[in-house]
Amino acid sequence: MAQHFLLSAASRTLKLKDIYRAGEDAAYLKFRALRWPETDGAAVCPRCGCAETYDLSTRRKFKCKACYHQFSVTSGTIFASRKLAFVDMLAAICIIANASKGLSAVQLSRDVGVQYKTAFVLAHKIREALARETAETKLDREVEIDGAYFGGHIRPANLEAKRVDRRLSEHQTGKRRVVIALRQRKGRTLTFVRKSEADGVSIARDRIAPGAFVHADEASHWDNLDAFFPVARINHSEGYSINGVCTNQAESYFSRLRRMVAGQHHHVSPQYLHQYAAHAAWLEDHRRETNGALAGRIVRNAMAAPVSRQWKGYWQRHPR
Numbered sequence: 001m002a003q004h005f006l007l008s009a010a011s012r013t014l015k016l017k018d019i020y021r022a023g024e025d026a027a028y029l030k031f032r033a034l035r036w037p038e039t040d041g042a043a044v045c046p047r048c049g050c051a052e053t054y055d056l057s058t059r060r061k062f063k064c065k066a067c068y069h070q071f072s073v074t075s076g077t078i079f080a081s082r083k084l085a086f087v088d089m090l091a092a093i094c095i096i097a098n099a100s101k102g103l104s105a106v107q108l109s110r111d112v113g114v115q116y117k118t119a120f121v122l123a124h125k126i127r128e129a130l131a132r133e134t135a136e137t138k139l140d141r142e143v144e145i146d147g148a149y150f151g152g153h154i155r156p157a158n159l160e161a162k163r164v165d166r167r168l169s170e171h172q173t174g175k176r177r178v179v180i181a182l183r184q185r186k187g188r189t190l191t192f193v194r195k196s197e198a199d200g201v202s203i204a205r206d207r208i209a210p211g212a213f214v215h216a217d218e219a220s221h222w223d224n225l226d227a228f229f230p231v232a233r234i235n236h237s238e239g240y241s242i243n244g245v246c247t248n249q250a251e252s253y254f255s256r257l258r259r260m261v262a263g264q265h266h267h268v269s270p271q272y273l274h275q276y277a278a279h280a281a282w283l284e285d286h287r288r289e290t291n292g293a294l295a296g297r298i299v300r301n302a303m304a305a306p307v308s309r310q311w312k313g314y315w316q317r318h319p320r
């Protein structure tokens with residue numbers, strides 16, 4: 001039997017014990033190398049682009065020789081005003097890279113030994129940075145489109161007499177959302193959170209290249225795709241895949257997201273669902289990469305991502 005990739009030695013190129021053994025200075029140099037790859041980790045002023053700096057090494061800061069701007073390796077990035085040591089940041093990133101179904105902020109805070117609030121914001125900043133990989137991506141060739149509903153679970157009342165018909169809109173919580181996934185076969189997965197799956201038609205127009213071939217299920221709103229793409233439909237009451245027509249790749253993505261939500265996050269509010277959806281898509285698209293490659297991607301994406309409007313100073317704005 002062929003060995004599953006995640007069980008092979010080739011999938012393990014990064015170890016937590018090596019990160020901690022190498023220590024804080026090595027972790028710091030790793031961040032510098034991935035922030036400034038074109039200068040081999042030598043500082044470049046984020047304000048004016050000048051590569052000549054004074055090294056204020058005791059504070060791990062730099063001062064630009066041209067414009068006198070003071071900055072650090074994380075200034076202007078999504079990791080700006082970080083509170084963790086670099087070695088703990090790198091360990092957290094390794095743990096997140098290893099979690100193929102994502103992980104909760106509680107678990108991350110325990111593993112790294114930091115406050116829950118710190119782990120919560122760090123993980124969300126990383127999700128925001130990862131989503132940037134596909135922010136401009138257009139899908140091509142063969143694309144599957146599908147939707148799946150998440151959240152807004154209504155617990156049935158204990159006593160039968162008090163139970164209501166949970167399908168009726170007056171009994172819904174208003175928190176139910178659909179994740180719409182567009183997945184190119186052998187390509188990327190794009191995800192969107194909406195109230196109605198029918199919104200997927202206009203999303204497809206925006207994000208699928210004209211001329212691509214689209215696979216969709218029998219839901220009637222997908223009829224409207226015909227105006228823009230050649231479309232093949234699979235009727236799931238007849239089969240899951242008939243003559244190559246299927247949405248199985250989109251379904252694989254949804255099963256990863258369901259396991260992530262059910263096993264790690266338990267409840268997701270509508271406002272964060274898009275971040276979990278994007279994280280699961282990233283994991284799905286890079287599932288064949290080593291954990292070292294994934295961790296490198298996380299750091300590179302984070303170093304290229306600007307300061308987060310949503311997550312910077314989050315707990316100052318949301319005290320509790």
Ligand SMILES: [Zn+2]
Nearest residue numbers: 045048064067
């Ligand atoms: Zn400068």
